[in-house]
Amino acid sequence: MANKDNYNKNIDHENEESRLNNDPREERPVQGDPFEAHDDEAHEYEKGDMDMTVKADIPHGAAGHGALDSKNLPKSPPGWKVIMKEVIADKLALFSLILFVIITAYVFGLTMFLNRQEIVTVDLFAINEPPNDMFRLGTDYGGRDIFGQLIIGTRNSLAIGMLVTLMSVGFGVVYGVVSGYFAGQIDNAMMRVVDFFMVLPFLMIIIVFVTISPSYDIFSFSFIMAAFLWTGTARLVRSLAMQEKELDYINASKTLGSSHMKVVFTQLIPNLVGIIIVNGTLSLAANIGIESGLSFIGFGFPEDYPSLGTLMAYATNSQTLQHRPWIWVPAAIMILVLMLCVRNIGEAMRRAGDARQRKA
Secondary structure, eight states: OHHHHHHHHHHHHHHHHHHHTTOGGGGSOOTTOTTOOOSHHHHHHHHHHHHHHHHHTSOTTTTTTTSOOGGGSOOOOOHHHHHHHHHHHSHHHHHHHHHHHHHHHHHHHHGGGOOHHHHTSOOGGGTTOOSOSSOTTOBOTTOOBHHHHHHHHHHHHHHHHHHHHHHHHHHHHHHHHHHHHHOHHHHHHHHHHHHHHHHSOHHHHHHHHHHHOSOOOHHHHHHHHHTTSSHHHHHHHHHHHHHHTTSHHHHHHHHTTOOHHHHIIIIIGGGGHHHHHHHHHHHHHHHHHHHHHHHHTTSSSOTTSOOHHHHHGGGGSHHHHHHOHHHHHHHHHHHHHHHHHHHHHHHHHHHHTOTTTOOO
């Protein structure tokens, strides 16, 4: 035991002397240390290996410049590609889009070869005939071909719905962007106008306009409807524009001296395209329904200018409703199919605008 204690004391004494004398051997790394650099050449070689490893993870052209090359950075896809990808991923929306395109192309293409005056001409010898070889979907109480009226009526309803959507959404987008971007007194004054139009009973006003108008066509009827249906789009776009204008990219464009017109049309509106498309798609279904409803109650187009609403109006007759379904059922099915197609497409587009709900 005494010898062991003397040995430990000698070891402690030697360590103390090494520390006091600053023996460089004590600062050397332990033999076999993986981080040891034995000389300058070995140290440079290992550093070169580390640089090559880092460069392998950096895009081409960015190494050695102290920053990533912006040209090689991954870019987010355009909005329309995101929408199309989401529609393709949703099988129901894809089927609805294909069906809607087929129906639209068919009715617009076939009406180029149909004579409207001949179809709406009364034939007393073919009154209320059921479907046969001559009349695919039968005739109405005036002997008029239901199939021809269905094709022309679908074309008219789609045309009115699209025109109303284009006019109302287009004006609403411009109105909402101007109001939200400039804000302040301009926004306050413009929103009071929107509030005034929103409290008006627009269906009653449309009925009055249609009643007092001696004659009207698709464009005039669409303009009357669009004059009262732009307020919802204006309020939606205004709220989005007020949020977007506070973001850094808008402030950067202003700092660089871009004009308000350039900022709005090159920076602000392109970032709202996705929401505008979704809103327009859902508005299309609503506008078709409004037109069909007005024609159903007799304040749309007359019988000699058929639409889906005028065909549905035949169901107000109890005899036709119970015993002649070929007159009004095709129009009802067409309205249902168009509404469901537009609704499914709009839902897929809405999901495309929210990354948390996307299927693709």
